[in-house]
Amino acid sequence: MNDKQKLFNSLVEAYQKPLYRYGYWLCGDGSIAEDLVQETFLRAWRALDSLHNTAAAKSWLVTILRRENARRFQRKAFEYSDVPMESLVDEGAGEVYSAELETMRIGIERLDEKYREPLLMQVLMGFTQEEISEQMEIPANTVATRLRRARLQLRDFLMADEDVVGGVK
């Protein structure tokens, strides 16, 4: 196995999970998320020679996945809200049922994409606000505002749903 193949396999091993989850919350569908991840890695393989710094691999892969997701919209219009709600809460294999967890998932799904995506980058991918700013090509203070609003909207949604988080004020 050559070095390029080893690096590719390592990238797949390391990032398939966060990328799948990121893709899942972008499109709201497990099958599409799986295709997005596979397409992302195929494109990554073709351009792997351009990756000179493995520390930048995560940002690089997220960029590819976001572009791939945008291409999907070009090919076929897809509304996130069209996804049946049950498909969003049925993915946690073996997970104990939790009403508040399901409420949170619905809340995430209802967030506008401009608020949801910075949150995904921060919580799922561990990006800093500066990294999110670069990735989304928006000012850092806009990122901060969107992160704040995302969490406030989730809080309001949870509180409206029978105060499941215990009255966050």
Add this chain to the structure above:
Amino acid sequence: MNCMDFRRVSLEDPQGLSESATIHVQSCSACNVYYRQLLKQERLLERALNVGVPEDLVAHTLLRHGFEQKDIPAKTGNNQELDSTLTPINSSINSSFSWRRFATGFALVASIVAVTIGINVQQLSDPEEIARMLVSHIEEEAHTLSARDTVSKGRLTNTLSNVDIQQLAHLGDVTFAGNCLVDGKWAAHLVMKTEQGPVTVLLMPNSKLRSIDHLGSGGDRVQTVALRGGSMALIGSDRKELDLVRERVVSSVRIHHI
């Protein structure tokens, strides 16, 4: 910092509070309550986002990549080893083929690919060779030793979860946390602050290194520990500190797979 500022910055990154925000939340009871509730919401958010990942995603991805190599000659032109495991597959497969249906039917081939990749991982056995490889890695990433501030909980959790490691208890003062390649396999690279200087911890769930305790000529002490899943390496200068860090890490993390 006043209460309004604290609430603003805590909503932006609940797990990455600045020093002034930390001082404020420790001294303001109202913000303390607010922050604890925000962290509760954040934990729920993390759990909600962590949806299950299909177990065969890696196999499918590598298999599809294998087909790509058959259909489009690779730029490097040196992928015969991977291709040789795929010879039963009809080379006339084209892009319009229903991939998902096809991949399911060839799960066995995918598992062969995965096994082949596993066998090809080079196993180091000489303690000096292992120590040299690990010290060389640290030297390449020397900047990790100069960090002074403790990393956020989110950064640490993310670094560990990227390699399927769960943190069960507080690890101590971690001043660097990142994922990197060690001997071609992904690892969690942590640097912990101790009284005798920084100790590097490499958690390698994908590598099986034999246990060693090696003192290098440069004064670097390297310990490796075979874990239930993978291996852990510790690199530092003081044996006592290495022992303390090793015990703390072993009792504070859990490796999910392997």
